[in-house]
Amino acid sequence: MSVKSKIVRYFFDKGGDNAAKALTRNYPRVLMYHRFSHSDSDSGKLSRSNFTDQVNYLLENFELVSIDEVVNDGNRHSIKPRVCITVDDGYEDFYDIAYPILKKYGIPATFYVTTDFVDEKIWFWYDRIRWCLEQSDLDDVRNAVSKVFHTNCEQFSSKDAVWAYAVSNILELDPCSVEEKINSLSNALSLDIPKRAPKKYKAATWNQIKEMSLNGITVGAHTLSHYSLGPMEREEVISQIRGSKDRIEEMLETKVRHFCFPNGQPSDIPLDYCSIFGELGFHSSVVAFYDRKGVRDPFAIRRHGVGSDFYAFKKSVCGVDRIGAILLNKDSKFSWSDL
Numbered sequence: 444m445s446v447k448s449k450i451v452r453y454f455f456d457k458g459g460d461n462a463a464k465a466l467t468r469n470y471p472r473v474l475m476y477h478r479f480s481h482s483d484s485d486s487g488k489l490s491r492s493n494f495t496d497q498v499n500y501l502l503e504n505f506e507l508v509s510i511d512e513v514v515n516d517g518n519r520h521s522i523k524p525r526v527c528i529t530v531d532d533g534y535e536d537f538y539d540i541a542y543p544i545l546k547k548y549g550i551p552a553t554f555y556v557t558t559d560f561v562d563e564k565i566w567f568w569y570d571r572i573r574w575c576l577e578q579s580d581l582d583d584v585r586n587a588v589s590k591v592f593h594t595n596c597e598q599f600s601s602k603d604a605v606w607a608y609a610v611s612n613i614l615e616l617d618p619c620s621v622e623e624k625i626n627s628l629s630n631a632l633s634l635d636i637p638k639r640a641p642k643k644y645k646a647a648t649w650n651q652i653k654e655m656s657l658n659g660i661t662v663g664a665h666t667l668s669h670y671s672l673g674p675m676e677r678e679e680v681i682s683q684i685r686g687s688k689d690r691i692e693e694m695l696e697t698k699v700r701h702f703c704f705p706n707g708q709p710s711d712i713p714l715d716y717c718s719i720f721g722e723l724g725f726h727s728s729v730v731a732f733y734d735r736k737g738v739r740d741p742f743a744i745r746r747h748g749v750g751s752d753f754y755a756f757k758k759s760v761c762g763v764d765r766i767g768a769i770l771l772n773k774d775s776k777f778s779w780s781d782l
């Protein structure tokens with residue numbers, strides 16, 4: 444831990460958590476979740492017990508609000524700071540693990556679904572890569588990825604590390620190039636990728652999504668097929684966004700007003716996103732990074748990623764990340780009103 448981190452932790456534990464919460468109380472925090480597990484040792488997924496601890500902490504200290512509330516009343520004064528829960532992608536583990544806990548306490552949340560995934564036409568390209576690596580031993584994995592990416596993967600000591608390397612090299616490619624890379628990888632490993640997602644990579648069903656939408660879960664669009672919108676032409680971007688919106692509206696018989704960018708980094712956001720969302724009748728869109736702009740732009744709402752580290756979680760929801768983003772931004776002057 445760096446000296447700066449140690450100092451932050453010291454003050455946080457000595458009452459800094461409450462001070463940060465008070466300073467940033469009018470600013471809504473939007474949390475970003477992805478996957479959940481019954482187990483405490485499932486890498487990359489948040490366990491049921493960790494999620495339960497987080498929810499209990501939120502119930503005691505915060506007001507839990509929907510994405511509509513964030514968009515419609517972002518700057519209102521509040522006694523307890525507001526927190527909005529969002530969950531990306533459309534996996535079944537949200538229905539199995541997190542939704543029952545949210546339902547028990549009447550906590551609103553937004554579930555962003557990739558509609559071709561729910562329709563079982565596709566499963567996520569990064570999960571297909573992981574599946575390929577799972578079927579093979581580490582030496583074969585290193586050789587195959589080295590060949591496909593014209594590099595040397597000898598330094599990677601685990602399949603997780605090789606997977607992260609492969610994904611980071613594919614993230615910003617156009618859909619055809621992504622699929623070419625995956626084909627090359629499965630060929631190099633002599634594998635046939637199943638057409639439908641195996642259980643651990645499966646989507647929620649429309650029946651499950653419908654049930655959730657009737658019980659406090661807002662369903663948002665997350666494109667048809669979860670490729671980055673950054674490298675796409677405008678028509679293709681519109682067809683990905685409109686296609687997922689129309690499909691959810693058809694299946695749930697309700698209007699879809701909220702969107703989530705796949706991957707969600709600055710390079711995944713088309714330049715004219717505001718006009719596209721205006722044209723398609725959206726009220727909000729969320730990204731997957733955090734900076735001082737916070738919730739100011741309704742079509743690029745910044746979110747705090749959540750993992751299993753409870754201290755990091757508390758720092759985000761108490762407002763330490765918010766204060767840090769404002770103080771560390773050298774391009775603009777500090778202003779109390781930003782907190």
Ligand SMILES: [Zn+2]
Pocket residue numbers: 531532665669704705706
């Ligand atoms: Zn996603």
